[in-house]
Amino acid sequence: MSSQREIRLSGFGGQGLITAGIILADAAIKEGKHAVQTQSYGPEARGGASRAEVIISDAAIDYPKVKEPDVLLAMSKEACDKYLCELQKDGILIVDSYYVKEVPETEAKVFSLPITELAREELGRVIVANIVALGATVQVTGVVGKEALEAAVLDRVPPGTEDLNRQALAIGFQLGCEQLAK
Amino acid sequence: MATKELLKEYTRMDKLPHIWCPGCGHGIILGSVIRAIDRQKLDPNKTSVISGIGCSGRAPGYVKFDTLHTTHGRALAFATGVKLARPELNVIVLTGDGDCAAIGGNHLIHAARRNIDVTTVVFNNYIYGMTSGQYSPLTPHMKLATTAPYGNIDQSFDLCKLVTAAGATYVARGTVYHTQMLIGLIAEGIAHKGFSFIEVITHCPTYYGRRNKMGDAVDMLNWQKEHAIPVKAAAKLPPEKLKGKFVIGELHRSEGPEYTEEYQRIIDSLKRE
Amino acid sequence: MGKNEMEAVLMSGNEACVEGALLAGINFFAGYPITPSTEIAEGLARRLPRVGGKFIQMEDEIASMAAVAGAALAGAKAMTATSGPGFSLKQENIGFAAATEIPCVVVNVQRFGPSTGLPTSPSQADIMQARWGTHGDHPAIALMPASVQESLSLTITAFNLAEEFRTPVILLMDEIIGHMREGIVIPQKGEYVIKNRTKPTVPPEDYLPYAAGPNEVPPMANFGDGYRFHVTGLIHDETGFPRGRGSDGDYLVRRLINKVMSRLEEILMVEEIGMEDAELAVVACGPVARSAKKAIAMARELGIKAGLVRPITIWPFPEDAIKVAAKKVDAIIVPELNLGQMALEVERNACGDAPVYRLNRVDAELITPDEILAKIQEVK
Numbered sequence: 001m002s003s004q005r006e007i008r009l010s011g012f013g014g015q016g017l018i019t020a021g022i023i024l025a026d027a028a029i030k031e032g033k034h035a036v037q038t039q040s041y042g043p044e045a046r047g048g049a050s051r052a053e054v055i056i057s058d059a060a061i062d063y064p065k066v067k068e069p070d071v072l073l074a075m076s077k078e079a080c081d082k083y084l085c086e087l088q089k090d091g092i093l094i095v096d097s098y099y100v101k102e103v104p105e106t107e108a109k110v111f112s113l114p115i116t117e118l119a120r121e122e123l124g125r126v127i128v129a130n131i132v133a134l135g136a137t138v139q140v141t142g143v144v145g146k147e148a149l150e151a152a153v154l155d156r157v158p159p160g161t162e163d164l165n166r167q168a169l170a171i172g173f174q175l176g177c178e179q180l181a182k
Numbered sequence: 183m184a185t186k187e188l189l190k191e192y193t194r195m196d197k198l199p200h201i202w203c204p205g206c207g208h209g210i211i212l213g214s215v216i217r218a219i220d221r222q223k224l225d226p227n228k229t230s231v232i233s234g235i236g237c238s239g240r241a242p243g244y245v246k247f248d249t250l251h252t253t254h255g256r257a258l259a260f261a262t263g264v265k266l267a268r269p270e271l272n273v274i275v276l277t278g279d280g281d282c283a284a285i286g287g288n289h290l291i292h293a294a295r296r297n298i299d300v301t302t303v304v305f306n307n308y309i310y311g312m313t314s315g316q317y318s319p320l321t322p323h324m325k326l327a328t329t330a331p332y333g334n335i336d337q338s339f340d341l342c343k344l345v346t347a348a349g350a351t352y353v354a355r356g357t358v359y360h361t362q363m364l365i366g367l368i369a370e371g372i373a374h375k376g377f378s379f380i381e382v383i384t385h386c387p388t389y390y391g392r393r394n395k396m397g398d399a400v401d402m403l404n405w406q407k408e409h410a411i412p413v414k415a416a417a418k419l420p421p422e423k424l425k426g427k428f429v430i431g432e433l434h435r436s437e438g439p440e441y442t443e444e445y446q447r448i449i450d451s452l453k454r455e
Numbered sequence: 456m457g458k459n460e461m462e463a464v465l466m467s468g469n470e471a472c473v474e475g476a477l478l479a480g481i482n483f484f485a486g487y488p489i490t491p492s493t494e495i496a497e498g499l500a501r502r503l504p505r506v507g508g509k510f511i512q513m514e515d516e517i518a519s520m521a522a523v524a525g526a527a528l529a530g531a532k533a534m535t536a537t538s539g540p541g542f543s544l545k546q547e548n549i550g551f552a553a554a555t556e557i558p559c560v561v562v563n564v565q566r567f568g569p570s571t572g573l574p575t576s577p578s579q580a581d582i583m584q585a586r587w588g589t590h591g592d593h594p595a596i597a598l599m600p601a602s603v604q605e606s607l608s609l610t611i612t613a614f615n616l617a618e619e620f621r622t623p624v625i626l627l628m629d630e631i632i633g634h635m636r637e638g639i640v641i642p643q644k645g646e647y648v649i650k651n652r653t654k655p656t657v658p659p660e661d662y663l664p665y666a667a668g669p670n671e672v673p674p675m676a677n678f679g680d681g682y683r684f685h686v687t688g689l690i691h692d693e694t695g696f697p698r699g700r701g702s703d704g705d706y707l708v709r710r711l712i713n714k715v716m717s718r719l720e721e722i723l724m725v726e727e728i729g730m731e732d733a734e735l736a737v738v739a740c741g742p743v744a745r746s747a748k749k750a751i752a753m754a755r756e757l758g759i760k761a762g763l764v765r766p767i768t769i770w771p772f773p774e775d776a777i778k779v780a781a782k783k784v785d786a787i788i789v790p791e792l793n794l795g796q797m798a799l800e801v802e803r804n805a806c807g808d809a810p811v812y813r814l815n816r817v818d819a820e821l822i823t824p825d826e827i828l829a830k831i832q833e834v835k
Contacts, residue, residue, distance in 0.1 A: 022465065035465065037637075062745040064637075064742065243697075247683055248528075250525070263526035266511055
């Protein structure tokens, strides 16, 4: 079980979190690992809360759901409040500081990153905030390799947006590096 | 072809005599369909005749084609599958007023909307005959039926107007009295590319005529003769003269993209990609 | 890292079903949008015309099933996909296909019911409907995948069984398997078997469309091939025509059932884990079997010899596997996402040889390994 990582990507509908989950799982598959990606559906997938979950493991994955993730990405205050209690005690919490101004008390390792802010300021496109977030998440957690992640991003984004997404990913990696250095 | 030769060529002689009541008009419709098929020289090996449930539903069993007696109301949905899977087949649907206007009403309007190349012949005897006389969506207002013992308060459909509005590109109405005209209308429907619809006014002396005091089969045929107005004559008559009457002949014809050809166009365009 | 793992691609169960159908040679799909199965229709709407096949979105679920049967009669390998409410609507024409021996595949991505229920939540509550949903005695074959890979492979199997046995085959998926994504390997040509219906070898004038062949399965001509035969949902004799005789009904209904039940070895698929030395068996199917697999491993770490029996073929029910297990173990646990449907079959076949304990969830959540482990510890 030691090699199994469970990641929850949460926020609100429209932030591309399900796409991010698919890309992350795809990156793991590309590295020859096992991965299962699930998501929450329903009215909450449109505008309300949204979440995607990914399990990555060296061994076959039986139970496919994430109960207590060891990595939580929260791109909205609501998601942070709702899911933080389920995060493993020694887990990693990554929040988008644009939406989560104050991180609640937690024993988890916290990374508060200006994800949406940078997507807007550096790239002029909030729509790639999910890719910035993925880059940062992978950088600080190492759940998959950066090369595999980039390959998965380029496989899954609309044609013509490859450069934009490559830049978004680079910003995310950079963000993660800076935080780790701190 | 003489009747005897037609019978030999197109009917399953060992299945005759048919199950329809003495005096029933359904045999005349089936005979007209056979003559229309013969007139259009359809390849019997490439012709499928499909029905639903009810007295009309038994018609395909008597003819020597690929024949399919489906569930109640669904003949057009099965026919859509046959035609789309194998567009080179001639597909003819034989249905009744209850089968196609009530339980199958949704399939009727959507088959018309798609303009799929299927010829639909409705045996309209104004009643559910197989189950012995319940009112259908075509039973006229205040007529009697076992389920309308005090008179039918439902308003009835004008099926020809309905399918025209839904997108059918050939629409006609005939009667079993006007047999020669009927054969012509069905033949035109078969020849037409797209959804063709022929409503045939027929009679059920057993469960509709008797209860509604319309006399025997001959009286009911005479009723058809007296109440049918050819489309050209109807055009010259004021509305009050048409009250209680019905119009026969070709009622609508238009051109439109046919469904299976449209689909093939997609397949071809993808091939070129 | 094996070679296959290197070639794995990520996809959902619904997407894998589409791939499986295409590998099996599907050339006709009729459907109606319904959550959580819609991705299957969407996938085939994109892919079928590219391989010369046909996709049609019908006006309703009933029409979809009818169009599938019609297309299959015209020679197509045809499939439809739906979920609970749509599966209910299709039942009459599933019965028609069973009675008239039309090969076709019906995918039911089970969702939470009854009625509209919870459309985006999983369930296993259509197990009995897959067996008894349509009226009258009739054969039923239904398969339940537990992974995305199996969604692909069992879709191929479903087509093969349909063609082989001339009967509708139900792929009983669920929202979890349909929507979750996993890495799967798409098999290459030659790595899977494709079966096609047996065609008549006699000239049209000698063709008896419902005269049973050696396997009780009549050879099947296609509409348009010159055989000019009759198909009816009425009880018919070997000529295909109704004669209104009870004796024809007796012969037909028994033959329909027998053609399936006499060749169980070709239909039944069961996965067993740890049953060699098991003292306790968990009988689970679909995604619940994944939790059970983990629970069994956890139990063995605690020194409890638990085993798993997973019916992959849920209908016909793998009765012998249960009978053998019941003689061997001290207790059987049946976890399922309903209030006890497969448990009825397990209880019937355990014949009292082992007590059967149920574990049910109907709160739209998958039963967890911990819950199954707790039950194992409780009954041990």
